[in-house]
Amino acid sequence: MKKATAALLLAAALLSACSKAAPAQSGHEGMDMSSSDHGAHAGHEIGETAKAAAVKAAFSFKPERPQAGKDTNVSIQISDSAGNPVDKFDVSHEQQMHLIVVSKDLSxxxxxxxxxxxxxxxxxxxxxxxxxxxKLFADFVPSGQGSVTRSQWVTVQGNAPKPQPIQPDSSLTKTADGKEVTLATGKLEAGKEASLTFTIKDAATKQPITNLQPYLGAVGHVVILSDDAEQYLHVHPMEEKASGPDAKFMTTFPKSGVYKVWGQFQHEGKVFTVPFVVKVSS
Ligand SMILES: [Cu+2]
Known part of the structure; x- marks a missing residue:
């Protein structure tokens, strides 16, 4: 009798553990950062070489439970399939690693x-x-292996504000830091090459800005994420040496859905970031 009760309790415990695990697996890689293999099973990006696909990234945080508004140290250990540290990285756009940090609602x-x-x-x-x-995305190039992206979720304790809905913009003209930026896209279809052209004007005078400065060695940088933060695209300009008012990018959206696009540019020594939300059809 005692044994049967114990077995039942165990079964119940297992069941509840399973039902808890399921949404984390289908949604995202899980927010529990105590486990170290999250970076490893974050999966490799389309287009990674076989060798690059075996590269692992283990993220750790100090404090282990990050606090809102306080400095958090993020440490990322890169290792190969055998678990040995990878210690040679190519410089890509002036840096050995680019790290993108977004909140879950991408605000x-x-x-x-x-x-x-x-x-x-x-x-x-x-x-x-x-x-x-x-979610954190680390972008880097282990020497001779091509570009690698690894990601990790982390939770900041406390009462989270209500997530902001991610809705496609009705107007693709935005103002940021005194610049008026218009995004022109062709038809956005999953799996097809798409062009994204940003046109930058002075917001006050409406004059085109023709003296954009190189930011990380190019006229601009574009990061794109699907609304669930699963699809990550880091896009570099077609013409790196352009200086405005147009900055043109090409990319391919892997799936249909809603995506947030951040364009980053530099003018008069200051980097500005302009976000847009677009819809990609199937
Ligand atoms: Cu960067």
Whole structure:
């Protein structure tokens, strides 16, 4: 009798554990950062070479449970399929690693550059402004292996603000830091090459800006995420040496759905970021 009860309890415990695990697996890689293999099973991006696909990234945070608005140290250990540190990285767009940090609702976006510390470890201080879930994307190039992207969810403790809905923009003209930026796209279809052209004007005078400065070695940078933060695209301009008012990018959206697009440009020594939300049809 006692045994039967114990078995039943165990079965119940297993069941509840399973039902808890299921949404985390289908939704995202899980927010519990205590486990170290999340980076590894975040999956490799389309187009990665076989060798690059075996590259693992283990993210760790200090403090282990990041606090809203406080400095969080993010450390990323890169290793190969055998678990040995990868210690040679190519510089891509002036940096050995690009790290994109977004909140789950994509209302928060940060693009920072972890510094290489040796032995496969990159390090950076990030600020996660409010409670809630965040996803980090590390972009890097292990020498001779092509570009790699690895991601990790992390939770900032506390009462998270209500997520902001991600809805396609009715107008693709935005103002940021005194610039008026218009995004022109052709028809956006999943799996087909799409062009994204940003045209930048002075918001006050409406004069085209023709002296954009190189930002990370190019006229601009574009990061694109699907609304569930599963599809990540880092796009570089067609003509890196352009200086405005147009900056043209080409990319291919892997699936249909809603995507957020951040364009980043530099003018008079200051980087500005303009977000757009677009819909990609099937
Ligand atoms: Cu970067």
């Amino acid at each position: 928060y976006f940060e693009h920072i550059h972890p510094a290489y510390q040796g032995k496969g470890v990159f390090d950076v201080t990030a600020k996660l402004p409010v409670a809630g879930e965040y």
